[in-house]
Amino acid sequence: MTRYLVTNVYQGLNLRPTPSTAQAPLETMPFATQVELLEDTGTKWKKVRVLAPGSGRVGYASAELMTEVRSDAIARLVQAAAHYWELFDRGAGRENVQPYKDHVLRMWDELGGGRPPGDNTSHPKWPWSAAGMSAFVRDAKGYDGFKFSAGHARYIHDAIVKRNAGQPAPFWGHRITERRPQVGDLIAQWRVTKIGYDHAAARDDFSSHTDLVVQVLADSVRAIGANVPTDTVGVKVYRTGPDGFLLGTRNEIAVMENRAA
16 A cells, blocks of 8 residues: 655645636645555656545545655654644744643653753753653654654664664664655764764764754755754755755754664
């Protein structure tokens, strides 16, 4: 069975009764909805069945706004990120305002190692972006060997080391000139102090960040991260060139290939 994910982040995707926009949609499938391919029409339209609970409708959807599912684990990870994005009101929820504050504290609790002093979710020495990405991965399940951590550098470093050694791992870290980002990959960035791929291969204690790629467009990719842009779960845009590779305009260190089955 070939499956696709709706990857049109903001608008979702209309399911149509015919392969055209002439008639009203049967329903609008939210971002990260999974569908089963029933027929490839040879046009921009694909006939699909909605796999979301309570639907099961059959109709036609635009192929441009869907991405083929490479693995169950990737589908679950994108859906986990979508869940947290919705939980934070699509980036409108602030880290230090309820109920969003409790969501952040729960991320810390699940990670282990304690909470920020005074439960201050805006504490400058307790950024929660890595705790958030760890929550995405934990909820997705199936990422055995992932280095859950309060700092992104630990799992960025591990992904690069494992890739260079050819060892099994849920993510492999590639130079941004070596891999075009795909849905389900992580993009690693440096923060504060500029570093490169080789530095990240050698150490696991640098200031950094990661976002999950959820949509690939002609000139950019959209990615969801925690503590993005500063105090919520939000969407970030990374620019790509005509060849599909990252341009390196947002402090990118590596593209972390999602290899989970």
